[in-house]
Amino acid sequence: MGRITLEAVTKRFGDVEVIPPLNLDIEDGEFVVFVGPSGCGKSTLLRLIAGLEDTSGGRILIDGRDATDTPPAKRGLAMVFQSYALYPHMSVRKNIAFPMRMAGVPQDEQDRRIASAAKALNLTDYLDRKPGQLSGGQRQRVAIGRAIVREPSAFLFDEPLSNLDAALRVGMRLEISELHNRLRTTMIYVTHDQVEAMTMADKIVVLRAGNIEQVGSPMELYRAPRNLFVAGFIGSPRMNLITGPEAGRHGAATIGIRPEHIRVSATEGAWQGRVGVSEHLGSDTFFYVEDTGLADTITVRAGGEIDLHHGDTVWLTPDMGHLHRFDVQGSRMA
Amino acid sequence: MARVASTRAKVGYTVAAWIVALVIFFPILYTIITSLKTEQEAIAGFNLIPSFTLSSFEAVQSQNNYWRPFTNSVILAVGSTLLALVVAIPAAWAMAFSPTKNTRGILMWMLSTKMMPAVAVLVPIYLIFLRTGLMDTRIGLTVMLMLINLPIVVWMLYTYFREIPGEILEAARMDGASLRDEILYVLTPMAVPGIASTMLLNVILAWNEAFWTIQLTTTNAAPLSAFIASFSSPQGLFWAKLSAASVMAIAPILIMGWFSQKQLVRGLTFGAVK
Amino acid sequence: MATRQTQGLARLMRAPAIILLLIWMIVPLGMTLYYSFLNYNLLNPASVSWAGWFNYQYFYTDPAFFAAIRNTLVLVLGVLTITVVLGIAIALLIDKPIWGQGMVRILIISPFFVMPPVAALIWKNMIMHPSYGVFADIARAIGVQPVDWFAQYPLTSIIIIVAWQWLPFATLILLTALQSLDGEQMEAAEMDGAGPVSRFIHLTLPHLARAITVVVLIQTIFLLGIYAEILVTTNGGPGNASTNLTYLIYRAARLNFDIGGAAAGGIIAVILANIVAFFLMRAVGKNLD
Ligand SMILES: Nc1ncnc2c1ncn2[C@@H]1O[C@H](COP(=O)(O)OP(=O)(O)OP(=O)(O)O)[C@@H](O)[C@H]1O
Ligand SMILES: [Mg+2]
Numbered sequence: 097m098g099r100i101t102l103e104a105v106t107k108r109f110g111d112v113e114v115i116p117p118l119n120l121d122i123e124d125g126e127f128v129v130f131v132g133p134s135g136c137g138k139s140t141l142l143r144l145i146a147g148l149e150d151t152s153g154g155r156i157l158i159d160g161r162d163a164t165d166t167p168p169a170k171r172g173l174a175m176v177f178q179s180y181a182l183y184p185h186m187s188v189r190k191n192i193a194f195p196m197r198m199a200g201v202p203q204d205e206q207d208r209r210i211a212s213a214a215k216a217l218n219l220t221d222y223l224d225r226k227p228g229q230l231s232g233g234q235r236q237r238v239a240i241g242r243a244i245v246r247e248p249s250a251f252l253f254d255e256p257l258s259n260l261d262a263a264l265r266v267g268m269r270l271e272i273s274e275l276h277n278r279l280r281t282t283m284i285y286v287t288h289d290q291v292e293a294m295t296m297a298d299k300i301v302v303l304r305a306g307n308i309e310q311v312g313s314p315m316e317l318y319r320a321p322r323n324l325f326v327a328g329f330i331g332s333p334r335m336n337l338i339t340g341p342e343a344g345r346h347g348a349a350t351i352g353i354r355p356e357h358i359r360v361s362a363t364e365g366a367w368q369g370r371v372g373v374s375e376h377l378g379s380d381t382f383f384y385v386e387d388t389g390l391a392d393t394i395t396v397r398a399g400g401e402i403d404l405h406h407g408d409t410v411w412l413t414p415d416m417g418h419l420h421r422f423d424v425q426g427s428r429m430a
Numbered sequence: 431m432a433r434v435a436s437t438r439a440k441v442g443y444t445v446a447a448w449i450v451a452l453v454i455f456f457p458i459l460y461t462i463i464t465s466l467k468t469e470q471e472a473i474a475g476f477n478l479i480p481s482f483t484l485s486s487f488e489a490v491q492s493q494n495n496y497w498r499p500f501t502n503s504v505i506l507a508v509g510s511t512l513l514a515l516v517v518a519i520p521a522a523w524a525m526a527f528s529p530t531k532n533t534r535g536i537l538m539w540m541l542s543t544k545m546m547p548a549v550a551v552l553v554p555i556y557l558i559f560l561r562t563g564l565m566d567t568r569i570g571l572t573v574m575l576m577l578i579n580l581p582i583v584v585w586m587l588y589t590y591f592r593e594i595p596g597e598i599l600e601a602a603r604m605d606g607a608s609l610r611d612e613i614l615y616v617l618t619p620m621a622v623p624g625i626a627s628t629m630l631l632n633v634i635l636a637w638n639e640a641f642w643t644i645q646l647t648t649t650n651a652a653p654l655s656a657f658i659a660s661f662s663s664p665q666g667l668f669w670a671k672l673s674a675a676s677v678m679a680i681a682p683i684l685i686m687g688w689f690s691q692k693q694l695v696r697g698l699t700f701g702a703v704k
Numbered sequence: 705m706a707t708r709q710t711q712g713l714a715r716l717m718r719a720p721a722i723i724l725l726l727i728w729m730i731v732p733l734g735m736t737l738y739y740s741f742l743n744y745n746l747l748n749p750a751s752v753s754w755a756g757w758f759n760y761q762y763f764y765t766d767p768a769f770f771a772a773i774r775n776t777l778v779l780v781l782g783v784l785t786i787t788v789v790l791g792i793a794i795a796l797l798i799d800k801p802i803w804g805q806g807m808v809r810i811l812i813i814s815p816f817f818v819m820p821p822v823a824a825l826i827w828k829n830m831i832m833h834p835s836y837g838v839f840a841d842i843a844r845a846i847g848v849q850p851v852d853w854f855a856q857y858p859l860t861s862i863i864i865i866v867a868w869q870w871l872p873f874a875t876l877i878l879l880t881a882l883q884s885l886d887g888e889q890m891e892a893a894e895m896d897g898a899g900p901v902s903r904f905i906h907l908t909l910p911h912l913a914r915a916i917t918v919v920v921l922i923q924t925i926f927l928l929g930i931y932a933e934i935l936v937t938t939n940g941g942p943g944n945a946s947t948n949l950t951y952l953i954y955r956a957a958r959l960n961f962d963i964g965g966a967a968a969g970g971i972i973a974v975i976l977a978n979i980v981a982f983f984l985m986r987a988v989g990k991n992l993d
Contacts, residue, residue: 530714
C-alpha cells in the first residue's frame, strides 16, 4: 500500500514560505512526477513526505494514517538521492543489506532479496566492490537496489539521473519505468527534466514557487495546459506564445501553438517569415523563423528531409485545432 | 623547456633542497650522533662519526629514572586526548550535522579561548592545584591538557565531519537506522580517519606541551618535557647523556609526526588550508 | 535533516564542550582579575589586603615591564618574518621536481615535533655553546673568537631557536597551498609573456595570501606564550634582555610569590592578546571563506 495525502502542508524556512499550504493526493501504485524550475520547492516537498524536514503546518497521511510527526525511519518509504548517498565504507552487498539489517530481517531472507535485486539490476558481479570502485550508473543502481529490498510502500526519487550522462540517463529512465511496471509500488519522482516527466509519469505535478500549477496525466498537460506557465513548461521544444493583434484576432490575450502544430511551406500560408537557425536532427528539423512580426522567433517542427536554408522566406500555417488561448491573467480560455 | 635543460635543473633543485633540508635537520642529527658518543668524544670538538656506544642511554635510564617521566608523558598525552575526544566528538557532530545560526559564532569563540595567554591564568590555576591537592598529579595535568587542546580538537573534528555528506546520514535515517545505529554503523566508520588524525595531532601537541607540565609538576607526574627542562641546571653538562635523554624524549613523537604530515596541515590550520 | 528531535539532541551534545570551555575561560580569568586587586604574597599569606590599582601601577612603573613588552614584540615579529620569508623560499624550492622529495619533507618538518625544552637544550649545548657548540667549532676552525650567544645576543639566540621550531610549520602550510596552485593558470600567464618574477608577484603571492594569513595567526597565538625556551636557555637574562611578558609574569608568580602582581600582569597579557587577536581575526575573517 502506498497512498499519500498532503493536507494544507506548509513549509517555512525562517520567514520564507517555501511551500504555501498545499493539497495533493497520490494514489497507491501511481508514478507521480514533480516538475518545476530550480528552487520551486520540489526537493523540499519530497523531503517533507520523507520526514527529513518538519512541516510548518498541515498534515501528511500515509495510507490514511497521520504520519506528520513520524520519524523518517518509521514511514516505510525509501528514498534515492541525487548524490546516491551510498555508504562509502560498505561493499555493495552491505549497502543493499543495510536497511534490512536495521529492520532485523533474517539473514537468509536478506541474502535472497539481495540476490534477486542484484539480478534485476545487473549488479551480481559487483556485490563485493566498494561504491568508490563503481561507475555512476552502477552506483545509481546500487542506490535503487538499497531502496527496493526494503519493500517500501513508496519510493521517493530526487533527481536520480541528473549526475549521469545523456545515454545512461535514457537507459536508467527505462529501467526505472520498468521497475515501476513490475513492482506497481507508488513512486514519487522529482526532476526538472520535462522529458523524464512526460515519459515516466502517470501523473505530473507542475510546481511554481511552492504552488501547484496543474496536476494531470502527461497528455492532459500537453493537450490542455491550464495556464501560460504550464504551457511553457511542458513540451519540447517549447510552445510558441504570441501576443498582440494576432492573439486579439482569436479573442485572447495570448495564443499558443506548439512547433509540431505548424505547417511549413515555401509558397503559401498564414504567417510569413525568414528562416534563421535550423537544427537538423535527421528524423526532424527545427526551424527558428524570424521576422514574422508575431514574436521574436517562432519555432517550427518539420520533417527531416525538408529543404529550406538560412534566409529563405517561409510561410507558416497553425493548426487551428491545436491553438491554445489564454486570457490576460494567463489562464486557459475554454 | 627542453628535456635536457630540465634534467639539469632538476639536479640543481635537488642539490639545493637537500642542502636546505640537511641544514634544518642538522641540530637533531648532531644530537643523535652525540648520543652515541662517549662523554670524552662529545666534548672533543666537531666529529660526525661516533663510537656507537649506548652507554649514555643506559646511564640516563639508570641514573635519572627515565621511565617514570616517559610513562607520565604517555599517560598524559593519550589520556588527555581520549578525554578531549569524548567531549569533542558529540559537540563536533552536532555542529556539523545540526548547525544553528550560532554555530559559526560558537566555533570562533572556541578558537578565541585558545588565544587566551596561558600565563594569564597561571596564578589561579596554580593556587587551585595547590589547594585541591592536584599539584603534581597525573589526573590534574590530564584535565589541564584536555582543556587547552579541546578547541583544536573540536575544530579539527568539525572540519572532518563537515566533509561527510549530510545525504548519507539522511539515507541511513530513511533506511530505518535509529540515531544509535546511525552513529555506530554509518557515521563512526566514515569519521574514523578524521578522528584518528585528530588523535594523532593532539597526542603530539600534548606530548610537547611545556608550560603547564613544568608549572604543575615536580617529580611524581612530571612528563618528559618537565624532566628535560630540569637538565638546564649544571648536572646537564654531560653532553652525551643530555643528547641521549633528548633523543629518547623526541623519538616517539618524531616518528608519529612523520606519519601525520598531511593531517598536520589541516589540523593546525583549522581546515583553512588543505 | 534539521528536524525537531535531532535539534534537541544536538543541543545536548554540544553542551559539555561549551560548558567546559566556558568554565575554563570564566573562572580562572575571574580569579585572576580578583587577585590583581589584592596585596597577596605567598611568602606572607596571612596578610592579604585590598590593593586597588597598586599592582597595575607597580607593573606600569617597572622598567622590566616595558622591556618585556618590547622583547615579546621583537620575538613575535622576528620569528614571523624569518619563518614566512624562508618558508616561502623553501616551499618554492621543494615544490620543484626533485629527487627524494618525500625524504626532504620529512627532514624539514622534523624540528616541529621537537618539544620546546629539548629544542632549547639542543641549541644551547650542541650548537651555540661558547666552548663545545658547533658554532664555536666553526669559529675556531676559521680562526675567530667564538661568540657567547646567550650572553651577548640573548634575544637573537632565542629568536633563532624558535624560528627553527616554527619554520617547518610555515613551510609545510605554504607548500600545501602552493601545490593547490592551478598549473594551467601558470601556463596561461607564461603564454601571455609573464616572466618568473612577475608570475610570482601576480599569481603565486596572491594565491598564498590566505596561507600566509593562517601561518601568521596561528604562530602568533603560540609565539605570545613562548616560555620553555627562555627558561632552559637564558632565564630571561642577562638582566631583562630576554624576558618576555610570559616569563615576567611567571617570575612574579613563581619566583617572587607575588600573586597580586602576577595576576595584574596576567590581565595585561589578556588585554594585549585581545588587541592582537582582534586585528588577526579581522584579517583572517576576510581571508577565510
Ligand atoms: N534548509 C533550508 N533553509 C533555507 N532555505 C531553504 C532550505 N532548503 C531549501 N531552501 C529554499 O527553499 C526553496 C526550495 O528549495 P528546493 O531545494 O526544494 O528547490 P528544488 O525545486 O528542489 O530546486 P532544484 O531543482 O534546484 O533542486 C529554495 O528557494 C531554497 O533556497
Ligand atoms: Mg532539488
